[in-house]
Amino acid sequence: MEKTINERIRFFLKNSDITISGLAEKLGCNQSTLSNKLGGRYRVDIDTILSLLKLYDQLSADWLLLGRGPMLRPKEYIIEPFHYNQINDDGDNIAGYGNTIHKEDSRVVALLEQQLEEEKARSREYWNTIQQLIKK
DSSP states (O other): OOOOHHHHHHHHHHHTTOOHHHHHHHHTSOHHHHHHHHHTSSOOOHHHHHHHHHHOTTBOHHHHHHOOSOSBOOGGGOOOOOOTTEEOTTSOEEOSSSOOOOTTOHHHHHHHHHHHHHHHHHHHHHHHHHHHHHHO
16 A cells, blocks of 8 residues: 555654654644644645655655655755855855856756756646645
């Protein structure tokens, strides 16, 4: 039998040593409500799922929503946030949004472009899955 989203969330929490009360605090929701959702009494809503994915960027949305692939995303797919006033290898001050990419890191750009295309395809699948969940 295929696991549900609730079961996958509980599996992730257990393997990440995250308690339901700790997660509820980070999500800013009631612990008993979250416990009831994960226990199957209530459905896990899309806002909770999206908040969980934003909070734990290493968690694979593909695995969580569809049960496909590994639970955690490979490290090279996790994009670290940009910090202002970074200095690149040439000594230039970089300002703006995104990641610092040095001239010799063109492989990073290619990897990000590939990731973008994969995410676009996945987002179409997620949209269909979300629509099916809403209809149930």
